[in-house]
Amino acid sequence: MKVQLLLCMLIGLAFADDADQRSLISSEEIALTKTIRSADHAATFHFHASLSDHEIDFVVKDLELLASIPDYGASTPLHRHFFQGPVSGNVYLTWLARRIDGFKRTSKRTYAAYVRGRDQKPGKTHSDIFLSNAYFSTKDQALRMSILLHEGRHVDGFKHARCRNKKVSYVSFDPISGIFRTKTRILRGLRCDDNAIGPYGAQAVFYFNYLRAHKYQGGHAFSPDERTLMDIYFFARILDERAVSGLSDDLLSPLDP
Numbered sequence: 001m002k003v004q005l006l007l008c009m010l011i012g013l014a015f016a017d018d019a020d021q022r023s024l025i026s027s028e029e030i031a032l033t034k035t036i037r038s039a040d041h042a043a044t045f046h047f048h049a050s051l052s053d054h055e056i057d058f059v060v061k062d063l064e065l066l067a068s069i070p071d072y073g074a075s076t077p078l079h080r081h082f083f084q085g086p087v088s089g090n091v092y093l094t095w096l097a098r099r100i101d102g103f104k105r106t107s108k109r110t111y112a113a114y115v116r117g118r119d120q121k122p123g124k125t126h127s128d129i130f131l132s133n134a135y136f137s138t139k140d141q142a143l144r145m146s147i148l149l150h151e152g153r154h155v156d157g158f159k160h161a162r163c164r165n166k167k168v169s170y171v172s173f174d175p176i177s178g179i180f181r182t183k184t185r186i187l188r189g190l191r192c193d194d195n196a197i198g199p200y201g202a203q204a205v206f207y208f209n210y211l212r213a214h215k216y217q218g219g220h221a222f223s224p225d226e227r228t229l230m231d232i233y234f235f236a237r238i239l240d241e242r243a244v245s246g247l248s249d250d251l252l253s254p255l256d257p
C-alpha cells in the first residue's frame with residue numbers, strides 16, 4: 001500500500017495545461033488566509049475552499065515545519081543556487097512566498113501536485129499549487145515539503161521534459177517503519193527533467209540538504225538506503241547523465257557557509 005502511495009506521488013510531479021484546471025475548480029472562493037511565521041519572516045498564503053478544513057490544517061503544518069527549520073548557516077553550493085541561502089526556515093519561507101500565492105485541491109489522480117502551465121512562464125511571478133490525494137497520502141513530511149519547493153521551481157519557468165519511456169526502479173521509503181521497498185516502472189510523458197537545475201534537482205537538493213543538516217548535523221554520510229533513494233527516486237527522472245553526476249557530487253559535498 002505504501003509503495004502504491006509513493007508511486008502515485010512519484011508519477012505526480014508534473015505540470016498540467018490550463019484546460020485541466022478550469023474543469024477541476026468550481027469555485028474561486030478562498031476559505032482561509034493564513035500567515036506562516038519563521039524565526040525572522042512572515043508570509044501569507046491563501047487556501048481555496050476546494051480544500052477541506054483537515055486538508056488546510058495538513059498543508060499549514062507542512063508550511064510551519066518548513067518555516068521552523070533552524071538556520072544552519074550552511075548548505076551545498078547548488079542549494080545556495082536554488083534557494084539563495086543556507087538550510088533555513090527563513091530562506092525557504094521567503095523563497096516560497098515569492099512564488100506561491102496559495103493552495104487549491106484537485107481531483108486529478110495523475111499528479112501529487114502541480115502548478116498551471118501558464119504559471120511556468122518566465123515573468124509570471126506567482127502561482128497556486130494544486131494538491132491531490134497523492135499529496136495528502138504521502139507520509140514523509142520532508143518529502144511533502146520538497147514537493148512544495150519543486151512546484152515553486154516551476155514558477156521560475158522550469159518545465160518538465162519528455163521521459164525516455166525507459167524502465168526504472170523506484171524506492172519508496174516509510175519514515176515510520178524505516179522500510180525501503182523497490183519497484184520498477186516505465187516513466188512516460190512529461191515527467192522528467194533534462195538538466196540538474198529544474199524542479200527535480202531543486203527537490204533533491206532541498207531534501208538531502210535538509211536531511212543532512214537535520215539528521216546528520218552537517219555530516220556527509222548517507223545510509224545505503226538513503227543513497228538508493230537519492231539515486232533512484234530523484235535521479236531516475238533526470239535525463240542527462242552529466243546533470244545527474246553534477247547533482248550527485250553536489251549532494252555529497254560539504255555543507256559550507
Ligand SMILES: [Zn+2]
Nearest residue numbers: 013014015199
Ligand atoms: Zn513538476
